Amino acid sequence: MTTGTDCIIEAGTILSGLGPDGTMGLRHDAAVRVEKGMIAQIGPLEAVSYGYGDLPRFGSREMIALPGLVNGHHHFGVTPLMQGVPFAALELWLPRFRAMRAVDPRLDTLFSAIEMLESGTTTVHHIHSGLSGTPEQWTASADAVLGAYREIGMRAGFSFMVRDRNLLAYDADETILAGLPAQTRAWIAPKLAAAMIPVGELMDFVGALRARWLTAEPDHVRINLAPANLHWCSDEALQAIAETARAGGSQIHMHLVETERQADYAKRTFGRSAVAHLKALGCLGPEMTLGHGNWMDRADLDILAECGCSVCHNASSGLRLGSGIAPVNAMRRRGIPVALGIDQSNIADDRDMTLEMKLVWALHRETGMWSEGPDAAAVLQMATEHGARTVGFGGLAGRLEPGWQADIVLMDRRRLAAPAISPRTPAAEAVLHRGGRHAIRQVFVGGRLVVDEGRVVGIDREAVMREVAAILERPETADERAAVEAAESLVAHLDAYHRARETGPSASYRYNAMADG
Structure with a gap:
């Protein structure tokens, strides 16, 4: 893996992270300049790109950027x-x-x-x-x-x-x-x-x-x-x-x-x-x-x-x-x-x-x-x-601010909002409730593009899926059947062990009231 990548990533809305007052920090119509994998600058595209016109550019004002x-x-x-x-x-x-x-x-x-x-x-x-x-x-x-x-x-x-x-x-x-x-x-x-x-x-x-x-x-x-x-x-x-x-x-x-x-x-x-x-x-x-x-x-x-x-x-x-x-x-x-x-x-x-x-x-x-x-x-x-x-990455990853790693997810606002969403809807609410895999356009780790148009780019994705399928679809061997039978025998014994040690009915399936307050 490279130590870092230089680029500029543009977004119509940037969710930088939760502030001390409990609200989500937001930047609008802004861009992130990445230097050696770190966020070097966040601001208007014109200011961020000044003197860096040769850097690769990603995103657009149709994107919502959030931390990885x-x-x-x-x-x-x-x-x-x-x-x-x-x-x-x-x-x-x-x-x-x-x-x-x-x-x-x-x-x-x-x-x-x-x-x-x-x-x-x-x-x-x-x-x-x-x-x-x-x-x-x-x-x-x-x-x-x-x-x-x-x-x-x-x-x-x-x-x-x-x-x-x-x-x-x-x-x-x-x-x-x-x-x-x-x-x-x-x-x-x-x-x-x-x-x-x-x-x-x-x-x-x-x-x-x-x-x-x-x-x-x-x-x-x-x-x-x-x-x-x-x-x-x-x-x-x-x-x-x-x-x-x-x-x-x-x-x-x-x-x-x-x-x-x-x-x-x-x-x-x-x-x-x-x-x-x-x-x-x-x-x-x-x-x-x-x-x-x-x-x-x-x-x-x-x-x-x-x-x-x-x-x-x-x-x-x-x-x-x-x-x-x-x-x-x-x-x-x-x-x-x-x-x-x-x-x-x-x-x-x-x-x-x-x-x-x-x-x-x-x-x-x-x-x-x-x-x-x-x-x-x-x-x-x-x-x-x-x-x-x-x-173990506290202070390095998890926010979009200068000095932090450029781990960035770009969600397409049009896919997220389709057919439309009110401008009164807070960006964090829109991302949580309507965002998802379908809306993700690109993903960056340390400024390196790792997902493009919703698909990983660093490996042969389809080859991995084919290999996994080949392993799981292979006919069961005699040794594997014997292992399953042995595991079921073990589980039957453990079931009896646990039943013998039950001291009363289990708590009803609800919130843990022990910790209320």
């Missing part, structure tokens, strides 16, 4: 639904992933990157499912993923989920394995053993990965850490991760209280909430982003605000898996920065952040006549500036 969107929580490309995995509660959904057909990591990454870029997402936090095997295999996987983002032109944070206990459920793996049929146990046990890597070795690997990739791509890559969840990480692992992140200036992104069962686990095991336990361990701080957070209470949110943590809200994921609805309005009242993540895939089973933003706006309207749900400008900030901060 950020997917703050992403895992992999080909979705479980595409591989025949049925929706279920999280605890019964994840085990089936182990039988999914392997897809080359470069190809898999490019597939979801196409969906992200073409819907305006220029930055992603890629949370790799986990490492197994040898250090050479870890390096190959990380390089394939980061190389794919570099190839297509996206800015990326990379982390991998760290686990050192309870890989199958909320009890020790030995306990779960002992109750499995022999054939199922023989299938899953080696997979668990391969993933049980000493945390110290993983932290050393993070350091080596950071040194290599940040030297090569200082503006486009961040190496972060991702403790998988409280029940998957020992206290010692969590403290080692926090120490490593702070020593290297990395962000931490931790799944937490995604489901009601996870919240119950923390209280049953530690006698306090998951958030309170992390605070007691010294793991909370401005570098910490908690993914999901569906089952936090008021005291938890007070702690997060006090410690300067962020939350990544994964609305589609919570709805599709029945995990819950995060108390976003209560978070915002406390000043907790909220980013947006699409997680595995959104409500339409793709990675369209413009659709996720619409869902978030609607989901948090609540029912009172004067309820304080986020307006369009606030949702845009979640999907841009707040997201960039959680990935």
